Amino acid sequence: MGTAVVLSIGLAGCAPLVDMDEPSVQGPRISHLRFVPSETRAGCPVIARFRLETATEEIVSAKCAWVRRHGRSAELGHSTLPVDLDAIRDQHAREIEARFTPNDSGTYYYYVQVGDGAGRMSNVLRGTLAVDRSWTDPAPPCPAEKP
Numbered sequence: 218m219g220t221a222v223v224l225s226i227g228l229a230g231c232a233p234l235v236d237m238d239e240p241s242v243q244g245p246r247i248s249h250l251r252f253v254p255s256e257t258r259a260g261c262p263v264i265a266r267f268r269l270e271t272a273t274e275e276i277v278s279a280k281c282a283w284v285r286r287h288g289r290s291a292e293l294g295h296s297t298l299p300v301d302l303d304a305i306r307d308q309h310a311r312e313i314e315a316r317f318t319p320n321d322s323g324t325y326y327y328y329v330q331v332g333d334g335a336g337r338m339s340n341v342l343r344g345t346l347a348v349d350r351s352w353t354d355p356a357p358p359c360p361a362e363k364p
Contacts, residue, residue, distance in 0.1 A: 235282035235328050237280075237282060237330050237338075237341045238330060238332075238338040239338065240330075240339060240341065241337035241338050241339075243273070243335075244332075244333060244337030244339050244340075245269060245270075245273075245274075245276060245331055245332075245333050245339040246269075246270040247267050247268060247269055247270060247313075247329065247330075247331055247340060248267065248268050248270050249266075249267055249268045250265065250266070250267040250327070250329055250342040250343070250344040251265075251266050251267070251344065252264070252265055252266075252346045253266060254361065255346075256347045256348075257346070257347075257348055257359065257360050258322075258348065258349045258350070258351045258356065258359065258360070259319060259320055259321055259322045259348055259349070259351050260318065260319075260320065260351055260356065260359075261318065261319075261359030261360060262318045262359065263316070263317055263318065263319065263346065264315070264316050265281070265314065265315050265316075265317065265329065265344070266312055266313070266314045267313055267314075267329055268311060268312055269305065269311040269312070269313055269331070270311070273333070273335075274334040274335045274337070275302075275333065275334050276302065276305055276313075276331050276332070276333055277302070277332060277333060277334050278331065278332040279300050279313065279315075279329070279330070279331045280329070280330055280331075280332075281327055281328060281329045281330075282327075282328045283325055283326060283328070284325070284326045285319075285321060285323045285324070285325050286323055286324045286325075287321070287322065287323035287324070292323070300313060300314075300315050313331070319348045321348070322348050322351075323348055324345060324346070324347055324348075325345065325346040325347075325348060326343065326344075326345055327343065327344045327345075327346065328341050328342070328343050329341065329342045329343075330342075
């Protein structure tokens with residue numbers, strides 16, 4: 218069983234920019250945030266994936282802030298995402314992934330950042346995920362995960 222860190226997801230108001238830590242010049246660098254599947258329905262699992270490009274220390278923390286917009290309104294809320302640190306250390310590609318399940322429909326704007334053992338923070342990535350409403354009961358199968 219691997220060590221897990223929790224990606225904290227918090228919402229910071231209705232503004233498109235959320236409050237994230239200041240990136241460190243010497244900190245880790247991340248890129249290529251994407252969601253698998255790229256569109257989903259409320260109640261279906263999604264994997265957030267991004268690449269760890271450079272790091273001089275082990276990654277010890279990861280966080281994500283989000284804004285969910287539905288029409289003209291934005292909803293405040295928070296959630297957590299687990300990240301397996303052993304998997305990060307063992308992978309040559311250095312891809313980080315975390316699974317989560319959006320419970321509500323709307324457009325989600327995610328902001329992701331990691332921190333290393335020296336306390337330095339990475340750059341911040343932004344990704345957008347469209348979550349449709351499930352209109353039928355029972356709901357049809359969730360969208361397939363494609364790499």
